[in-house]
Amino acid sequence: MFRTSTRQLAQCARLSLRPLASPAYRAARFPRRVPAATALLLPRFNSTNPQRPNDEDEKHSPRKHEKENEKEKEKESGLEKDDSTNDLPKADSSAPKPQRKLPPGFVLLDEEEHKLLEQFLGALPSQQQKGQMEEIFQDVKQIGVPEELRDLLRAKKAGQLSMMDALKIPRIAFRMASELAELENRKHPNFTSNKPGEQEEAGPREGEQKEAEGQQKLSPQERFRQRQERKKREQKGQKGTPPPPPPPRRLELGEILSWAVGMAIFYPLYSMIFPSSTSREITWQELRSTFLDKGLVKKLIVQDKRVTVELNREAVRSTYPDSEAATANIQYYFSIGSIDAFERKLDEAQRELGIPTAERIPVSYASEGLAAGLLMAFGPTIMIVGLLAWMSRRAGGMGGGSSGMFGFGKSKAKMFNHDQAVKVKFSDVAGMDEAKTEIMEFVSFLRTPERFQRLGAKIPRGAILSGPPGTGKTLLAKATAGESQVPFYSVSGSEFVEMFVGVGASRVRDLFATARKNAPCIIFIDEIDAIGRSRSEGGGFRGGGNDEREATLNQILTEMDGFNTSEQVVVLAGTNRPDVLDQALMRPGRFDRHINIDRPTMKGRQDIFKVHMAKILTKEDIEYLTGRLAALTPGFAGADIANAVNEAALIAARANAETVQMIHFEQAIERVVGGLERKSLVLSPEEKRTVAYHEAGHAICGWFFRWADPLLKVSIIPRGQGALGYAQYLPSGDAYLMTVNQLMDRMAMTLGGRISEEIHFPTVTTGASDDFKKVTRMATTMVTQWGMSEKVGPLHFSQDQNQIQKPFAESTGQMIDAEVRRIVDEAYKQCKDLLTAKKAEIGIVAEELLRKEVLTRDDMVRLLGPREWPEKEEFTKFFDNRNGKKAAPPPFPTENTDSPMEPQPGMFERNTDVER
Numbered sequence: 001m002f003r004t005s006t007r008q009l010a011q012c013a014r015l016s017l018r019p020l021a022s023p024a025y026r027a028a029r030f031p032r033r034v035p036a037a038t039a040l041l042l043p044r045f046n047s048t049n050p051q052r053p054n055d056e057d058e059k060h061s062p063r064k065h066e067k068e069n070e071k072e073k074e075k076e077s078g079l080e081k082d083d084s085t086n087d088l089p090k091a092d093s094s095a096p097k098p099q100r101k102l103p104p105g106f107v108l109l110d111e112e113e114h115k116l117l118e119q120f121l122g123a124l125p126s127q128q129q130k131g132q133m134e135e136i137f138q139d140v141k142q143i144g145v146p147e148e149l150r151d152l153l154r155a156k157k158a159g160q161l162s163m164m165d166a167l168k169i170p171r172i173a174f175r176m177a178s179e180l181a182e183l184e185n186r187k188h189p190n191f192t193s194n195k196p197g198e199q200e201e202a203g204p205r206e207g208e209q210k211e212a213e214g215q216q217k218l219s220p221q222e223r224f225r226q227r228q229e230r231k232k233r234e235q236k237g238q239k240g241t242p243p244p245p246p247p248p249r250r251l252e253l254g255e256i257l258s259w260a261v262g263m264a265i266f267y268p269l270y271s272m273i274f275p276s277s278t279s280r281e282i283t284w285q286e287l288r289s290t291f292l293d294k295g296l297v298k299k300l301i302v303q304d305k306r307v308t309v310e311l312n313r314e315a316v317r318s319t320y321p322d323s324e325a326a327t328a329n330i331q332y333y334f335s336i337g338s339i340d341a342f343e344r345k346l347d348e349a350q351r352e353l354g355i356p357t358a359e360r361i362p363v364s365y366a367s368e369g370l371a372a373g374l375l376m377a378f379g380p381t382i383m384i385v386g387l388l389a390w391m392s393r394r395a396g397g398m399g400g401g402s403s404g405m406f407g408f409g410k411s412k413a414k415m416f417n418h419d420q421a422v423k424v425k426f427s428d429v430a431g432m433d434e435a436k437t438e439i440m441e442f443v444s445f446l447r448t449p450e451r452f453q454r455l456g457a458k459i460p461r462g463a464i465l466s467g468p469p470g471t472g473k474t475l476l477a478k479a480t481a482g483e484s485q486v487p488f489y490s491v492s493g494s495e496f497v498e499m500f501v502g503v504g505a506s507r508v509r510d511l512f513a514t515a516r517k518n519a520p521c522i523i524f525i526d527e528i529d530a531i532g533r534s535r536s537e538g539g540g541f542r543g544g545g546n547d548e549r550e551a552t553l554n555q556i557l558t559e560m561d562g563f564n565t566s567e568q569v570v571v572l573a574g575t576n577r578p579d580v581l582d583q584a585l586m587r588p589g590r591f592d593r594h595i596n597i598d599r600p601t602m603k604g605r606q607d608i609f610k611v612h613m614a615k616i617l618t619k620e621d622i623e624y625l626t627g628r629l630a631a632l633t634p635g636f637a638g639a640d641i642a643n644a645v646n647e648a649a650l651i652a653a654r655a656n657a658e659t660v661q662m663i664h665f666e667q668a669i670e671r672v673v674g675g676l677e678r679k680s681l682v683l684s685p686e687e688k689r690t691v692a693y694h695e696a697g698h699a700i701c702g703w704f705f706r707w708a709d710p711l712l713k714v715s716i717i718p719r720g721q722g723a724l725g726y727a728q729y730l731p732s733g734d735a736y737l738m739t740v741n742q743l744m745d746r747m748a749m750t751l752g753g754r755i756s757e758e759i760h761f762p763t764v765t766t767g768a769s770d771d772f773k774k775v776t777r778m779a780t781t782m783v784t785q786w787g788m789s790e791k792v793g794p795l796h797f798s799q800d801q802n803q804i805q806k807p808f809a810e811s812t813g814q815m816i817d818a819e820v821r822r823i824v825d826e827a828y829k830q831c832k833d834l835l836t837a838k839k840a841e842i843g844i845v846a847e848e849l850l851r852k853e854v855l856t857r858d859d860m861v862r863l864l865g866p867r868e869w870p871e872k873e874e875f876t877k878f879f880d881n882r883n884g885k886k887a888a889p890p891p892f893p894t895e896n897t898d899s900p901m902e903p904q905p906g907m908f909e910r911n912t913d914v915e916r
């Protein structure tokens with residue numbers, strides 16, 4: 001049950017009629033014909049009028065009233081026509097005599113009703129609004145009000161406002177607004193009727209129309225001000241050119257919506273924040289002494305913890321004629337603790353006053369406010385409608401044409417103009433000479449297409465640049481655009497993929513259309529595997545998502561087919577997974593060039609270091625520095641190198657150094673590889689001792705095994721995630737082949753930590769778990785993939801985790817297990833033999849490590865004497881302390897663990913497989 005307080009209904013009514021007083025509404029002249037706002041709303045409200053059969057209805061027929069109005073206007077303007085066609089109804093003798101004919105369905109109010117209306121609409125917050133309201137009252141006296149409003153006022157007077165009454169209010173407001181606007185037009189000296197047929201008689205003048213156009217651009221406040229000034233001038237009887245009328249203005253759907261949304265949402269908020277200024281809080285005692293005891297209380301309305309007092313105004317007026325309480329727009333209320341206590345108190349008071357039970361003051365209980373109720377009911381719908389209208393407007397504003405309602409279909413490609421952004425040249429791309437040579441052809445094609453066309457050669461449409469992340473694929477594509485001096489469009493494959501099917505394809509269309517317009521140019525699609533995956537892959541598993549991807553891919557295929565040979569649009573694509581790409585993409589005529597960009601070699605890394613060093617302030621010998629850093633960073637891609645150089649500059653800046661020095665670069669590499677030092681991690685003395693002996697075990701192995709990687713640094717400072725200490729070696733780096741001897745030494749060295757613990761401590765720790773993982777994996781690969789077990793023989797069994805069935809028989813599996821165990825056992829024995837023999841040396845290194853925490857190669861030479869095996873050339877060149885340069889061996893670029901990088905199964909294949 002929806003119970004509503006009269007006060008809330010009155011508030012709602014006031015709200016709905018308030019727009020009439022707003023400058024925007026009042027100043028907005030309605031167009032000559034039916035105004036858009038009313039045209040939208042009135043037909044619905046009045047649609048049944050013309051069909052009313054009886055006389056009463058006929059009296060209210062809009063056509064009839066139109067005629068009446070026409071006649072009235074003619075009288076006023078002195079253009080009276082022949083009356084013979086007029087069949088006006090006789091004026092209602094009971095109503096006060098109007099000065100003019102009333103609009104259809106309008107009635108005049110009597111004095112009391114006028115007062116009520118004034119109270120009803122009064123209490124506006126601003127002076128300006130009050131002024132406008134007075135104007136409205138004047139107008140209302142002339143044109144009356146809709147009959148429904150008069151009924152409402154009467155209902156209000158009788159305290160019988162219902163929910164349905166409240167819902168009528170916006171309609172009444174619109175009707176009044178339209179009639180008031182009409183009246184406004186009539187008042188104007190240059191008035192022309194809204195009615196069809198009269199338009200030609202007095203159409204707006206040319207100058208006025210121009211003025212009107214100008215006025216349309218003014219804000220409602222400005223228009224209102226201008227109107228006020230004009231009125232003043234008219235009152236003063238100013239002569240001269242009459243000022244132009246305000247322009248006809250069409251309220252658009254969006255405006256009406258925002259108006260409605262504003263009305264439905266903001267007012268309740270507004271009234272919550274600024275409660276009506278006519279409410280006065282009183283105390284229970286005041287209520288008793290002032291009203292209750294004098295029998296002035298008509299009704300009490302309880303809502304939540306607030307009780308509104310409805311007074312018997314007539315009685316109040318006679319008791320307190322000069323008090324504010326005599327005016328109807330003062331509402332008194334008081335707060336209560338609980339309803340029970342209030343009822344008790346009221347009962348008591350009435351008993352004391354001797355009011356008989358039958359005549360006791362009625363108390364009604366109101367639920368939530370009407371405004372809140374309305375807001376709850378219509379708010380979400382209005383908000384959604386408003387939001388949709390706003391979004392579609394915005395979409396329209398984007399001029400998206402093909403881009404769809406919300407601009408989804410628009411390509412996200414960024415345009416890099418060669419003048420502004422693409423300044424990258426081939427000289428900025430180091431260490432991929434073969435790839436550069438391949439792609440150079442596109443540059444020549446874009447620069448001098450005639451050279452190729454003359455001989456009838458077709459230019460490749462595109463190239464796929466594949467390779468590990470950060471190897472410079474995007475950079476190479478950009479350099480191609482920079483060298484060719486053409487625009488460059490770059491977009492990521494994932495940007496085509498959207499929730500909605502068809503959006504990706506639409507974006508592809510948009511991208512290619514833009515590219516064609518700006519040809520010659522280069523399109524670069526990064527991570528093309530996001531859309532270019534083989535269509536057979538995954539099949540039905542992926543469901544709907546696949547459709548969108550396939551549609552996008554098909555669109556790319558179509559677009560690439562659609563180029564004619566003379567169209568100078570080159571499509572380059574980057575991917576880390578060329579193996580998953582759809583074959584249709586790779587066929588000649590589409591991405592017919594496949595350029596593989598691998599991680600750089602030692603020389604490549606040195607060149608990349610040089611490129612990035614150029615931006616850094618350093619006084620080091622660049623040749624030596626870059627050579628040394630390149631030797632330290634096998635496996636680094638171009639992006640890692642760029643990052644390390646930048647990190648070095650940051651470290652130098654943090655240290656307030658003048659220039660970036662070798663030590664900064666080394667620290668940067670160490671940080672990139674091993675993670676941050678964790679100085680906050682404090683180990684107990686026993687733990688530290690164990691870590692020191694563990695690391696010393698690795699270091700001794702690395703020092704004495706012939707095929708082990710040369711040791712650079714041992715540390716027991718925790719770093720990164722979970723590494724309590726680490727030993728660094730200069731790995732074989734760019735060596736693409738490893739012998740069984742090297743593998744065995746490496747495995748033995750990896751086991752050195754645990755074996756050292758076994759030799760020196762009564763028990764062992766968990767610290768060697770990662771070492772075991774590496775050793776097991778290495779041994780397994782030797783047996784199953786590298787054919788290094790005589791028993792298993794030259795067979796290759798791939799280690800696919802997802803494979804349910806093992807690719808070998810049970811007996812072979814047992815054989816593999818036995819062989820893996822044998823190899824690990826051999827490595828274990830090899831290490832144990834060495835470390836048992838070198839127990840004293842382990843102790844020396846471990847104790848020194850406990851003292852200094854970090855030992856370099858020089859320390860090792862000092863403690864153990866020079867290593868007896870010949871070192872690699874690059875090692876001696878950059879890391880031996882020969883030519884007077886201090887060699888502080890930095891880290892080695894693998895995981896932050898204490899054993900060297902294990903060779904990856906595919907590592908050798910990649911470089912030796914002639915078929916690839």
Ligand SMILES: Nc1ncnc2c1ncn2[C@@H]1O[C@H](COP(=O)(O)OP(=O)(O)OP(=O)(O)O)[C@@H](O)[C@H]1O
Nearest residue numbers: 428429430469470471472473474475608638639642
């Ligand atoms: N060969 C190189 N020469 C100079 N700088 C390079 C080279 N390769 C990479 N870089 C640096 O690494 C950054 C990132 O490279 P880029 O974005 O081209 O890698 P990518 O191969 O496209 O990576 P992804 O596959 O992750 O998209 C470049 O901006 C550049 O600073």
